[in-house]
Amino acid sequence: MQRRDVLKSLAVVLGGAVSHSCSQAVEVPAAQRVAVAGVMTDEQRAAVYRCADLIIPVTDTPGAIDAGVDEFLDYVISVWYQEDEREVFFAGLAQMLAEAQGAYGQHFIALKESEQVALLQAAQGRELTSNPLDFGESGGGFFKKIKELTVTGYYTSKVGATIERKYVPMPGFYDGDYKFSEVGRLWAK
Amino acid sequence: MGKIDTIDTTQEVDAIVIGSGITGGWAAKELSEKGLKVLMLERGKPLEHGTGYVGEHQPPWERNNKGMRPRELYKDEYEIQSTSYAFDETTRHFWNNDAQNPYDFNEQDPFHWVRADVVGGRSLLWARQSYRWSDLDFEANKKEGIGIDWPIRYKDLAPWYSYVEKFIGVSGQAMGLDHLPDGEFQKPMEMNVVERHVASAIAENFSDRVMTIGRTATLTEPLPGRAACHYCGPCHRGCSTGSYFSSLSSTLPAAKATGNFDLRANALVESLEYDADTKRVSAVRVIDTVTGERSRYSAKLIFLCASTVGSTQILLNSTDADSGRSFANTSDALGRYMMDHTYRAGARGIIPGFEEYYPYGNRPNGIYIPRFRNVDGDDGLGFTRGYGYQGSAGRLSWDTMSKITPGFGADFKAGLRKPGPWYMNLGGFGEILPYAHNTVALHKSKKDRFGIPQVTFHFEFGENEKRHREDVVEQAVAMLKAAGATRIDPFNAEMVGGAAIHEMGTARMGHDPKEAVLNAHNQAHAASNLFVTDGSAMASASCVNPSLTYMALTARAVDYAVTQLQAGAI
Numbered sequence: 001m002q003r004r005d006v007l008k009s010l011a012v013v014l015g016g017a018v019s020h021s022c023s024q025a026v027e028v029p030a031a032q033r034v035a036v037a038g039v040m041t042d043e044q045r046a047a048v049y050r051c052a053d054l055i056i057p058v059t060d061t062p063g064a065i066d067a068g069v070d071e072f073l074d075y076v077i078s079v080w081y082q083e084d085e086r087e088v089f090f091a092g093l094a095q096m097l098a099e100a101q102g103a104y105g106q107h108f109i110a111l112k113e114s115e116q117v118a119l120l121q122a123a124q125g126r127e128l129t130s131n132p133l134d135f136g137e138s139g140g141g142f143f144k145k146i147k148e149l150t151v152t153g154y155y156t157s158k159v160g161a162t163i164e165r166k167y168v169p170m171p172g173f174y175d176g177d178y179k180f181s182e183v184g185r186l187w188a189k
Numbered sequence: 190m191g192k193i194d195t196i197d198t199t200q201e202v203d204a205i206v207i208g209s210g211i212t213g214g215w216a217a218k219e220l221s222e223k224g225l226k227v228l229m230l231e232r233g234k235p236l237e238h239g240t241g242y243v244g245e246h247q248p249p250w251e252r253n254n255k256g257m258r259p260r261e262l263y264k265d266e267y268e269i270q271s272t273s274y275a276f277d278e279t280t281r282h283f284w285n286n287d288a289q290n291p292y293d294f295n296e297q298d299p300f301h302w303v304r305a306d307v308v309g310g311r312s313l314l315w316a317r318q319s320y321r322w323s324d325l326d327f328e329a330n331k332k333e334g335i336g337i338d339w340p341i342r343y344k345d346l347a348p349w350y351s352y353v354e355k356f357i358g359v360s361g362q363a364m365g366l367d368h369l370p371d372g373e374f375q376k377p378m379e380m381n382v383v384e385r386h387v388a389s390a391i392a393e394n395f396s397d398r399v400m401t402i403g404r405t406a407t408l409t410e411p412l413p414g415r416a417a418c419h420y421c422g423p424c425h426r427g428c429s430t431g432s433y434f435s436s437l438s439s440t441l442p443a444a445k446a447t448g449n450f451d452l453r454a455n456a457l458v459e460s461l462e463y464d465a466d467t468k469r470v471s472a473v474r475v476i477d478t479v480t481g482e483r484s485r486y487s488a489k490l491i492f493l494c495a496s497t498v499g500s501t502q503i504l505l506n507s508t509d510a511d512s513g514r515s516f517a518n519t520s521d522a523l524g525r526y527m528m529d530h531t532y533r534a535g536a537r538g539i540i541p542g543f544e545e546y547y548p549y550g551n552r553p554n555g556i557y558i559p560r561f562r563n564v565d566g567d568d569g570l571g572f573t574r575g576y577g578y579q580g581s582a583g584r585l586s587w588d589t590m591s592k593i594t595p596g597f598g599a600d601f602k603a604g605l606r607k608p609g610p611w612y613m614n615l616g617g618f619g620e621i622l623p624y625a626h627n628t629v630a631l632h633k634s635k636k637d638r639f640g641i642p643q644v645t646f647h648f649e650f651g652e653n654e655k656r657h658r659e660d661v662v663e664q665a666v667a668m669l670k671a672a673g674a675t676r677i678d679p680f681n682a683e684m685v686g687g688a689a690i691h692e693m694g695t696a697r698m699g700h701d702p703k704e705a706v707l708n709a710h711n712q713a714h715a716a717s718n719l720f721v722t723d724g725s726a727m728a729s730a731s732c733v734n735p736s737l738t739y740m741a742l743t744a745r746a747v748d749y750a751v752t753q754l755q756a757g758a759i
Contacts, residue, residue, distance in 0.1 A: 185607075
């Protein structure tokens with residue numbers, strides 16, 4: 001999908017500009033939640049971390065895992081997620097891991113990068129909607145969830161704020177005509 | 190202190206101020222500077238300027254819960270407060286806990302009572318927009334036969350606006366408009382390149398309207414003890430440099446400096462005791478929210494500045510044992526005529542171009558389009574009074590762009606390094622008329638943890654509000670179109686009373702004790718030593734943000750009260 005197509009409906013773009021799909025999930029009392037420990041197996045965790053680094057890879061700046069997104073994912077998936085969100089997440093992950101076995105006869109994390117990318121693209125393809133900001137009641141499927149979590153964890157990390165973006169905690173003044181070329185990246189605040 | 194356990198009072202305190210927010214701070218400053226011994230009672234927790242702002246300048250990677258909102262906690266304990274844009278983990282310690290201090294909320298008739306629970310009150314959390322009223326506002330009720338006539342006019346308040354503005358520091362652009370009078374401005378903040386583009390387009394296409402930078406109580410020039418703004422952005426986390434006005438940064442230090450001021454936090458006022466013979470408030474009943482201990486204080490002057498709902502609750506709960514009626518309610522107006530502003534209607538649009546620009550710094554202020562409807566007579570649009578717009582232009586960032594950009598990997602990451610397109614947002618704040626059926630009342634059975642009746646609300650929007658909101662949306666779209674916006678997104682969200690956090694009017698001013706709770710000097714018709722100077726005093730709502738007017742009314746009321754006291758008339 002081209003960005004300009006996506007931007008066609010501004011209701012879609014700006015209506016969701018400040019809302020986190022994560023925060024729209026249906027509330028479930030804490031007592032009904034599963035225990036925190038042992039939510040992910042080592043293999044699931046390794047696959048989830050690998051997906052994060054495929055989404056935000058190392059380039060001229062560090063990638064997701066170097067920025068500590070692994071800890072962020074552990075926290076959100078194990079502690080912050082409600083059970084319905086966790087079920088959706090792991091169902092989608094299981095499907096992708098099963099496809100890895102089916103197509104290549106190996107676990108996802110043992111595959112070549114191009115094969116992993118193809119599987120993650122297939123997961124993305126299953127969740128394409130006409131409205132990219134339609135995350136549904138449980139905040140989208142596995143792909144939308146891992147992508148949103150990786151991006152959020154990355155840009156709010158110290159690496160994401162100070163290396164990928166430019167962090168200026170005390171700007172001192174406001175310049176409404178400042179040139180993007182002077183900074184070359186997003187501001188963090 | 191004037192703490193008393195028996196009727197045999199010794200008035201060691203000259204004045205009691207109830208509430209430490211934006212008006213309580215002003216009352217305390219003015220009273221103590223005039224030489225009165227002042228005791229301030231604040232229901233909220235203690236909070237120190239500077240050290241109490243634990244979320245200030247907190248980098249994104251050091252947030253609680255890795256930056257994720259603790260959803261269950263918010264649902265269980267902050268269900269109302271967490272609806273505010275300013276509520277998050279960097280500010281939660283300022284806010285009321287809705288589970289601990291509840292009110293009667295029901296989904297069918299929702300009203301959002303947004304309140305702080307610390308010394309400083311909502312002066313810490315306000316959005317700082319500061320506009321003067323004009324006679325277009327003060328004369329409207331009388332001209333239209335709506336509500337009751339204001340007992341004052343602009344000339345009565347103008348010198349007090351100046352007095353307040355010079356102390357709090359208001360930055361803004363003088364415009365020479367009769368219906369939005371200029372103030373004592375510090376140099377204005379600047380509009381960014383796209384806001385200036387939109388302003389030019391509006392000026393070229395609409396002869397009746399103009400867009401300017403917001404007038405805000407954020408310093409662009411230093412004042413004693415307070416630095417000019419450093420543009421970090423989220424003022425509501427607290428500002429240890431005092432660059433925005435709050436009672437903690439400004440009026441309370443001034444009061445303390447007199448040596449005449451004492452503050453008691455965790456001091457919840459339950460009710461006022463009234464002496465019908467002398468027509469005075471004889472005592473203030475206080476509950477310590479930590480120990481539960483009850484005490485009583487007396488003073489020559491009582492300034493009730495507990496916020497619109499808080500003050501009205503105290504007055505409603507100050508009942509005569511025989512009649513069961515509040516002593517202050519000579520008029521049946523107490524608790525009625527609740528107003529707010531309409532909010533969350535307007536439009537947003539993408540402004541193409543300007544992609545080489547990317548503003549530096551986080552300006553804690555937006556633009557303002559002053560009211561242009563029904564200014565010179567009735568425009569024949571099917572509604573009376575008007576609205577103003579607030580908004581801003583900015584560029585979309587990673588949080589939105591990541592969701593609308595498909596794919597992942599190195600190209601995706603590289604794409605997010607550039608900001609997205611410019612957008613312009615225009616949101617209307619409209620005047621709500623005073624309706625007798627919009628009320629705050631004491632619930633018949635529900636009580637809080639101290640046995641005080643909870644408040645309950647009834648709030649309806651009328652046809653006038655619905656009609657002006659349609660115009661708010663239409664005109665926002667028209668102005669964005671004139672500015673060349675694409676992908677325009679009109680919005681008109683469901684209205685909820687209190688959501689603009691401009692609730693006011695439930696103890697209104699007026700000449701006639703049969704119609705109003707307070708006189709032209711915010712003095713209770715029923716009690717000569719009682720002054721109520723917060724938003725409850727308002728007889729109409731205007732469409733501009735109200736806090737500056739509350740402050741001016743407070744300073745004016747103190748001047749009158751002390752003069753009367755010295756003359757022996759109180």
